[in-house]
Amino acid sequence: MGxxxxxEFIELSKSxxxxxxxxxxxxxxxxxxxxxxxxxxxMTLLWQTMKNSSKSYNKNDKSxxxxxxxDGGLMQEYxxxxxxxxxxxxxxxxxxxxxxxxxxxxxKRIVAAPTAGSCGVLPAVLIxxxxxxxxxxxxxxxxxxxxxxxxxIIAYRASISGAEGGCQAExxxxxxxxxxxxxxxxxxxxxxxxADKCANACAMSLKNLLGLVCDPxxxxxxxxxxxxxxxxxxNAISSAEMALAGIESKIPVDEVIDAMKEVGDLLPSSLRETxxxxxxxxxxxxxxxxxxxxx
Amino acid sequence: MNxxxxxxxxxxxxxxxxxxxxxxxxxxxxxxxxxxxxxxxMCLHGSFADTGEGHGTDKALVAGMLLMNTDDERIPHxxxxxxxxxxxxxxxxxxxxxxxPNTVLLKVCGENGTKLELVASSLGGGRIKVYELDxxxxxxxxxxxxxxxxxxxxPGPVAHVTARLLENKVNIANMQLxxxxxxxxxxxxxxxxxxISKDIIDDLQKMESLVKISYxx
Numbered sequence: 062m063g064x065x066x067x068x069e070f071i072e073l074s075k076s077x078x079x080x081x082x083x084x085x086x087x088x089x090x091x092x093x094x095x096x097x098x099x100x101x102x103x104m105t106l107l108w109q110t111m112k113n114s115s116k117s118y119n120k121n122d123k124s125x126x127x128x129x130x131x132d133g134g135l136m137q138e139y140x141x142x143x144x145x146x147x148x149x150x151x152x153x154x155x156x157x158x159x160x161x162x163x164x165x166x167x168x169k170r171i172v173a174a175p176t177a178g179s180c181g182v183l184p185a186v187l188i189x190x191x192x193x194x195x196x197x198x199x200x201x202x203x204x205x206x207x208x209x210x211x212x213x214i215i216a217y218r219a220s221i222s223g224a225e226g227g228c229q230a231e232x233x234x235x236x237x238x239x240x241x242x243x244x245x246x247x248x249x250x251x252x253x254x255x256a257d258k259c260a261n262a263c264a265m266s267l268k269n270l271l272g273l274v275c276d277p278x279x280x281x282x283x284x285x286x287x288x289x290x291x292x293x294x295x296n297a298i299s300s301a302e303m304a305l306a307g308i309e310s311k312i313p314v315d316e317v318i319d320a321m322k323e324v325g326d327l328l329p330s331s332l333r334e335t336x337x338x339x340x341x342x343x344x345x346x347x348x349x350x351x352x353x354x355x356x
Numbered sequence: 357m358n359x360x361x362x363x364x365x366x367x368x369x370x371x372x373x374x375x376x377x378x379x380x381x382x383x384x385x386x387x388x389x390x391x392x393x394x395x396x397x398m399c400l401h402g403s404f405a406d407t408g409e410g411h412g413t414d415k416a417l418v419a420g421m422l423l424m425n426t427d428d429e430r431i432p433h434x435x436x437x438x439x440x441x442x443x444x445x446x447x448x449x450x451x452x453x454x455x456x457p458n459t460v461l462l463k464v465c466g467e468n469g470t471k472l473e474l475v476a477s478s479l480g481g482g483r484i485k486v487y488e489l490d491x492x493x494x495x496x497x498x499x500x501x502x503x504x505x506x507x508x509x510x511p512g513p514v515a516h517v518t519a520r521l522l523e524n525k526v527n528i529a530n531m532q533l534x535x536x537x538x539x540x541x542x543x544x545x546x547x548x549x550x551x552i553s554k555d556i557i558d559d560l561q562k563m564e565s566l567v568k569i570s571y572x573x
Contacts, residue, residue, distance in 0.1 A: 063357065089359045103360060110366050124370070126410045165369030168412050168432040175362045176481075177372045183363075205363060212362035221362070222480055238362075280407035282370040336407070353410065 063213045067314045071256040082203040085210035104202050111184040114171045124166040129283045133160035158185035158294040162287030175221040178282045181290030182235035207245040208238040219322035223275035224334040226325025232293040233270035239297035240266040264310035264317045266300035274332035276339025279350040366427045374411030377478025382420020384498045388570045391466035399450035402457035492543045500547035502572040508565040509535045509542040526550045
C-alpha cells in the first residue's frame with residue numbers, strides 16, 4: 062500500500078527528518094520489493110525519456126487527424142521575435158507543453174505523467190527550469206519522486222483518469238504534481254517547511270483547475286488536450302510561486318483532493334472523455350467529428 | 357497504484373487505452389499464436405471503431421502482432437513493416453454484444469497454419485483483458501505467465517495439469533474453469549507467479565483429452 066494522504070506523507074517526512082522524495086522512494090521499495098538503486102534507475106530512465114521526447118519534436122509533424130501539430134514551432138518563432146509579453150521562463154514552458162502534447166498526438170514516444178494526455182505538464186516545467194537554474198539530473202530525478210508521491214495520493218483518494226474524473230483529474234493532477242515538484246526544487250527551507258510548502262502548492266494548483274471537464278473533440282487526445290497541458294504547466298508555476306512566497310491554501314490539501322473526487326463524480330458522462338459535451342459538442346466540434354468519420 | 361503507474365509507462369502516444377492497450381492486445385495475440393503471423397483480421401468495436409483511426413489503434417494492434425512493445429517508435433509505421441513481413445491485414449467494424457467500449461475481435465493465422473481468434477478489451481491506463489479465446493469465454497490480463505488449456509470436458513485434466521505444476525513448484529496465482537456444455541469442450545486458464553518451462557508444456561501436450569495448449573509468458 063502506497064501513500065494515502067498528504068498529511069501522512071508530510072508527517073513521515075517530518076518525523077523521520079528525511080526529505081519528501083526519500084519518503085516516496087522508501088515507501089515504493091517497501092511496496093514493490095525492488096532496491097533503491099533499481100528504483101532510481103527506473104526514474105532516471107523516465108527523466109531521460111522526457112528529455113528525448115522534447116528533442117524528437119518536429120514542427121512539421123501533424124497528427125493522423127491533422128488537427129494538431131506545429132504549434133510548438135510557432136511558439137519558438139514567437140519567442141525568438143522577442144515580443145513575448147511575460148518573458149523569462151514562461152514562454153519556454155508554454156512551448157515545451159505544446160511540443161510534448163503534440164509529440165503524443167503524433168505518435169512519438171512519451172512518458173505518461175500521470176496520463177498520456179497530460180504528459181506535457183511535468184516536462185514543460187522541468188526542462189526549461191533545469192536549463193535556467195543549471196540543476197543536475199540527479200536532483201531532477203529526486204524531485205520526480207515528490208511528484209509521484211503526490212500523484213499516488215491523488216490517484217488513491219480521487220482519480221487520475223479523465224473518463225472517471227474529467228480533465229481536472231488528468232491536467233489538474235499533473236499540474237498539482239508539477240507544482241509540488243517545483244517547490245521542492247526551489248525551496249531552501251528546512252525539510253519540514255519544504256514539505257508544508259509542497260503541500261500548499263499541490264492544493265492551490267488543484268483548486269485552480271477544479272471542475273475542468275474532459276471534452277475531447279471527436280474523442281481524440283488533441284483538441285483541447287494539447288493546449289490544456291499549457292494551462293497545467295503555467296498554473297503549476299503560479300501555484301509554486303504562491304507557496305514559495307508563504308501563501309497557504311485555506312482548505313487542506315487532502316480535502317481539496319476529496320473535493321476533486323466529489324466534483325468528478327458529479328460530472329455528467331458527456332463531460333468525461335466521451336467526446337459528446339463541452340467543446341466536443343460545439344457546432345465546430347461536431348463538424349470535425351463528422352468530417353473525420355466520412356473521410 | 358505503484359509510483360511507476362503514476363509516472364510512466366513510457367509509451368508511444370496518443371492514448372494509453374487506445375494505443376498502448378491496443379499494442380498489448382496485439383502482443384498477447386501474437387504470443388498465443390506462437391508463430392509468425394501471415395494474416396490478421398481486426399474487427400473494431402465501440403470507441404475502438406469510432407476513434408481508433410485517430411488514436412492509431414489499428415497501427416497499434418498490428419505493431420503488437422509484430423512483437424513490438426508499447427514504447428516502440430516503429431508503431432506508427434507498423435502497416436509498412438507488416439507489408440515487408442508479408443502479413444496480410446483486414447480491418448472492419450463490428451458490433452459485439454455487451455462488450456466494453458474499447459474492444460477488438462482479432463482473427464489471426466500463422467505461417468504453419470495455426471489459427472487463433474480472440475476478443476479483448478483495453479480497460480484504461482494500458483491495462484487489458486482477454487474475454488474470449490477461440491469462441492470460449494475466458495478472462496485473463498496477460499500480466500502473469502498464463503497457461504490456457506482446452507480439453508474435452510471429462511474428469512481428470514485439472515488434476516493432471518495442477519499435479520504437473522506442483523511437481524515443478526509453479527505457484528498458481530489465479531485459475532478459472534470454463535466449459536461450453538457438459539461432456540463438450542472445456543478450458544482452464546491458469547495464471548502463475550512462476551514461468552512455466554517448455555518441458556512442462558511438452559509433457560502436458562501428451563495429456564489425454566487435450567485439445568490445445570496455449571502459453572503466454
